[in-house]
Amino acid sequence: MVKNIVITAGGTSERIDDVRVISNFSSGRLGLAVAKAFSESDTVDIGAIYYLCDKNTVVPENDKVKVIRVAGAQGLLNGLQDLFQQEKIDAVVHAMAVSDYTVKQVSTLEAVRNREENKPENILNQGKISSEMDDLVILLKKTPKVIGEIKKIQPDTILVGFKLLTDVSREHLIQIGYRLLQKNDCDFVLANDLTEITGDRHRGHLIAKDGSYQTYETKQEIASAIVNHVSKVFQDKEAES
Amino acid sequence: MVKNIVITAGGTSERIDDVRVISNFSSGRLGLAVAKAFSESDTVDIGAIYYLCDKNTVVPENDKVKVIRVAGAQGLLNGLQDLFQQEKIDAVVHAMAVSDYTVKQVSTLEAVRNREENKPENILNQGKISSEMDDLVILLKKTPKVIGEIKKIQPDTILVGFKLLTDVSREHLIQIGYRLLQKNDCDFVLANDLTEITGDRHRGHLIAKDGSYQTYETKQEIASAIVNHVSKVFQDKEAES
Numbered sequence: 045m046v047k048n049i050v051i052t053a054g055g056t057s058e059r060i061d062d063v064r065v066i067s068n069f070s071s072g073r074l075g076l077a078v079a080k081a082f083s084e085s086d087t088v089d090i091g092a093i094y095y096l097c098d099k100n101t102v103v104p105e106n107d108k109v110k111v112i113r114v115a116g117a118q119g120l121l122n123g124l125q126d127l128f129q130q131e132k133i134d135a136v137v138h139a140m141a142v143s144d145y146t147v148k149q150v151s152t153l154e155a156v157r158n159r160e161e162n163k164p165e166n167i168l169n170q171g172k173i174s175s176e177m178d179d180l181v182i183l184l185k186k187t188p189k190v191i192g193e194i195k196k197i198q199p200d201t202i203l204v205g206f207k208l209l210t211d212v213s214r215e216h217l218i219q220i221g222y223r224l225l226q227k228n229d230c231d232f233v234l235a236n237d238l239t240e241i242t243g244d245r246h247r248g249h250l251i252a253k254d255g256s257y258q259t260y261e262t263k264q265e266i267a268s269a270i271v272n273h274v275s276k277v278f279q280d281k282e283a284e285s
Numbered sequence: 286m287v288k289n290i291v292i293t294a295g296g297t298s299e300r301i302d303d304v305r306v307i308s309n310f311s312s313g314r315l316g317l318a319v320a321k322a323f324s325e326s327d328t329v330d331i332g333a334i335y336y337l338c339d340k341n342t343v344v345p346e347n348d349k350v351k352v353i354r355v356a357g358a359q360g361l362l363n364g365l366q367d368l369f370q371q372e373k374i375d376a377v378v379h380a381m382a383v384s385d386y387t388v389k390q391v392s393t394l395e396a397v398r399n400r401e402e403n404k405p406e407n408i409l410n411q412g413k414i415s416s417e418m419d420d421l422v423i424l425l426k427k428t429p430k431v432i433g434e435i436k437k438i439q440p441d442t443i444l445v446g447f448k449l450l451t452d453v454s455r456e457h458l459i460q461i462g463y464r465l466l467q468k469n470d471c472d473f474v475l476a477n478d479l480t481e482i483t484g485d486r487h488r489g490h491l492i493a494k495d496g497s498y499q500t501y502e503t504k505q506e507i508a509s510a511i512v513n514h515v516s517k518v519f520q521d522k523e524a525e526s
Contacts, residue, residue, distance in 0.1 A: 060307070062451050064307060064308070065308055065309065065310065066301070066306070066308075067298075067306055067307075067308050068304045068305050070304075100341075141304070143305075153397070153424065156394070156398065157400070159398070178427065179425075181424050181425065182422065182423040182425065183394065183420075183422050184421040184422065
């Protein structure tokens with residue numbers, strides 16, 4: 045049976061003003077590798093690969109890939125909701141490094157200390173923050189947890205989550221990755237550590253629902269493993285039905 | 286005589302933590318157009334084009350172009366200082382959208398209000414900000430004004446500055462652009478308005494030392510005008526000497 049896949053990839057940009065954003069270092073290369081692996085798969089018959097990413101992310105050039113540009117965590121959530129309404133999605137590989145925070149307001153240190161940050165003369169009302177202000181502060185608020193919404197919208201989809209930590213023990217990384225899996229009803233979580241991603245090397249641990257995991261050393265290996273594991277779930281589901 | 290050109294292009298990224306940055310929407314395409322125009326110029330005999338940009342900026346592919354990656358406003362300033370020590374630079378086209386602000390500290394709203402933001406247990410000490418904090422604030426401070434340093438380091442170089450404003454009158458744009466020219470001893474300033482940059486259209490006003498200006502409608506026109514005007518100054522200088 046033909047399968048529709050969603051891949052979210054690269055970083056997100058949270059808008060500060062007309063010209064500034066908070067973004068992250070994500071290269072989007074892991075998402076590219078996953079798209080390539082799915083499009084070349086012998087075991088999955090691909091209908092479409094929907095590729096959701098920020099406007100600056102590099103995208104795969106492939107006839108099966110339909111690129112959908114989204115802005116920020118909220119934009120990603122809206123994009124996914126729209127897509128789920130239009131299409132049956134069989135698997136979601138949620139590789140995008142979604143910002144945990146978005147911009148609530150830009151203010152000054154003085155205003156924050158005097159609890160005046162909600163005063164009407166918001167310093168952003170000219171579209172671009174003046175370069176003449178001293179002691180600016182950016183107030184942040186949490187973004188919606190996109191990964192937690194996916195199975196709520198489409199319970200049957202296969203969900204692969206991602207967890208990136210920095211310089212932690214493998215035990216801790218697997219533990220936190222597995223917690224993400226359980227909390228969000230993921231089928232798999234790819235857990236990786238920023239200090240183990242350098243150049244061509246990219247160590248990743250693919251954690252399964254039973255808590256077991258396998259370790260890979262490059263983006264290509266990780267991408268192939270994701271496709272193989274998702275493909276296996278497709279086969280098991282079809283055998284069941 | 287062979288000329289060495291410096292082009293700064295694209296946006297800058299100011300580091301928040303191991304994975305997050307404050308960056309801007311600059312596409313870097315105007316810098317590319319200027320590099321292309323210089324490399325194809327009949328009137329300027331190019332020695333080298335040094336292209337200073339952030340690590341994510343698209344760069345020209347050209348034998349004459351030497352790419353130097355810099356991080357943040359301070360990184361750009363250091364890169365320029367190093368380069369000026371090694372080479373005689375005949376012109377600097379400073380098109381980079383340098384951030385006016387960099388990150389002083391990441392803190393919490395409570396700590397800022399209680400003036401505790403300098404307490405030793407800085408929340409950034411784990412490399413990456415936890416995604417579990419509420420009410421984060423980013424404290425900003427001004428970056429060094431790179432444009433103001435260029436003529437101080439090399440008074441003979443020809444300097445083209447850039448000024449981007451948002452949704453202002455042409456009169457105001459020219460006035461602010463001219464002020465930038467005078468303050469930083471620029472030979473020219475390209476003044477433009479974000480609302481007049483859409484797709485292929487890019488309106489820019491090239492302001493000269495006498496306050497006069499000419500208006501162009503595309504990046505290619507702007508790039509050619511910059512090269513022609515800089516080339517004219519080269520010729521005048523050579524005729525004088």
